[in-house]
Amino acid sequence: MSNRREFVVKLSVGASALVAGAAFAQAPMVAESDATATSLGYKADAAKVDKTKFPKFAAGQNCGNCALYQGKAGDKAGACPLFAGKQVAGAGWCSAYAKKG
Numbered sequence: 001m002s003n004r005r006e007f008v009v010k011l012s013v014g015a016s017a018l019v020a021g022a023a024f025a026q027a028p029m030v031a032e033s034d035a036t037a038t039s040l041g042y043k044a045d046a047a048k049v050d051k052t053k054f055p056k057f058a059a060g061q062n063c064g065n066c067a068l069y070q071g072k073a074g075d076k077a078g079a080c081p082l083f084a085g086k087q088v089a090g091a092g093w094c095s096a097y098a099k100k101g
């Protein structure tokens with residue numbers, strides 16, 4: 001019985017460590033006003049991309065299906081190597097977009 005109790009205690013400590021880890025991994029979102037974001041034409045909503053300025057943009061392209069996106073498919077946000085320490089929106093887009101192979 002006491003072994004079981006110890007197991008439960010360890011389990012809950014482990015779970016809170018996991019939660020803390022997840023919170024730590026939650027980097028702030030990139031602001032569209034960010035210097036890198038403006039130079040790359042990043043928009044958190046791909047539908048708002050200026051198509052005159054970025055004619056290479058095609059409907060359906062977004063961070064979520066970009067080769068550089070570090071998030072999983074369907075994630076709301078994920079890391080992108082172009083924005084170190086920040087997260088981009090899965091529905092976002094920037095001019096460095098590269099179709100996932």
Ligand code: SF4
Pocket residue numbers: 042062063064066067068069070080081082088092093094095096097098
């Ligand atoms: S490089 Fe790809 S993942 Fe990164 S911001 Fe641009 S479109 Fe999104």
